Amino acid sequence: MIPSRARVLHAGAGFGRTTTPHCHSRTANVLREIRCGTTNTTKRWNASPKPVGQQAPESVTTIPGPSWLWLEPIYEPFRAYGRVQRRRPYMTQFVSSLVIYLVGDFVAQSIGLPAEVVESVDGEDEVEKGWVQAWAEERDWARTGRALLIGGAAAVPGYKWFLWLSNSFNYSSKTLSLATKVTVNQLLFTPLFNSYFFGMQSLLTGMTITETVERIKNTVPVSWINSCKLWPAVTAFSFAFIPIEYRSIFGGVIAIGWQTYLSLLNQRAAAEEELEHSHEDAKPLSIRRCEDDSGRDKEKCAA
Template sequence: MIATSRAWALRAGPGRTNPILPCSRTPQLLHEVRCGTTKTSKRWNASHPPPVGQKPPVSATTIPGPSWLWLEPIYEPFRAYGRVQRRRPYMTQFISSLVIYLVGDFVAQSIGPPAVTEDEEEDEKGWLQAWATERDWARTGRALLIGGAAAVPGYKWFLWLSNSFNYSSKTLSLVTKVTVSQLLFTPLFNTYFFAAQSLLTGMSIPDTIERVKKTVPVSWVNSCKVWPAITAFSFAFIPIEYRSIFGGVIAIGWQTYLSLLNQRAAAEEERGHSLEEAKSHPARRREEDRATGEEKCAA
């Protein structure tokens, strides 16, 4: 007759090499085998390796699918920017601001009338030389100086704004942030931009004040059509390390608009000065004629 423990080993099935256990636990093991609650029956034999899942084919990483792996080359530059932004935020903001103002100034000069000299033929130049000749590099230098000086203060402002006005209601927090930014930051920044443009071109303080009066109200009204929605979307959905690059893409178009508005105001001021000079010429001629007549009478 087969021993009870040996009979249990045969019931466990072929391929099992379970040792013969003491007879004191035989009734308990028989009960576990009948009820299907034994733990040893769920173990794998050490001689047989556990099942291993199959790896996906290599082509799965290159074919568009639900995981959007084909967008990885687009995501990687933004991830790299986020890593650099977390390590060196001030330097990243400074360089980003220079790039934004440079591109904005180039776009504004491309839209506006080019400064082409009349004594040179465009056919004799290459496209790069013609492009470089048409650029007003002094204007570009002013834009880079203004943008670089405002990079870190602007970053600190939005960093403070993101950490402030955080109420229990997300809607109230978002509305407060957008309102504070639109009422404080936008008019101050536009005043700084137009005043710096005027002063760097050599204008006097009274003329600079007149430039600010003409441009800041118009720019603030137009900013209310664009920036509240962009600011709300940025605070609601964009992580803090990517907000600057998100706003920077929009700011390229905004800086183009501010540059065009500044040039338009400068052109109007030049026309006003030319009209004043034209009106003053007849009076000067009459005074000169009167002075020459008096000299003749005295002679």
């Protein structure tokens, strides 16, 4: 049977049909989608971050900036002092007190050193000395030793006093607490310490009890009045802003100038007392005229 024309055309159409190849690999699917224009893939932006090199920390800078790293050399000695203070408070206070009194005495002797012209004997020229030797010979080392003894003996008691004061008079009002601490320190500690300082200076130089009491009367009231101009502000600032382990070194820096003042005041009082005693020892002779019974001969008589 001969197929009809319609069947032949249908069969031809069937043989000429092309089919889409079926590929199971990913590459084939991508190629097929690109060829057919039916790709559903979308471009992924920032799919993986770009490699970034390791950056230096912000604190590592070569130019001083807001991080204040350039102050580290200044901070480190104070941190070391705080660590030593926490481990050995008494020894730290003792050594600090010796340094404060030593520097204060040197400054006081330099300020109060009288300008003396040393005359050579028999008109011979004075041998030129180095500045170290001249400085050492101009020092009153006995006076320096007295200052170190007084400062070393008062180091631990003074530290315990301020430690007790820090732990006492703590009220709900910070202003009231601070004002009470300053008042108690100014009324009790300052006059007692000044009396101890001037009294020990007098006793160590060989003065009697009466002379020592006189020295205290001549120096303590003046020193207490002048201390009211300085130490209340220093004490208030110390208790308000300075940590307890750094209060001694903060007060010690101020105390160098204060010890210089006390030493100068003591020397001035000693000079005034010596001058007053020298006037008392020189007894002037009162001159009177003596007349005999006749009233004719007159002579001078010393009473």
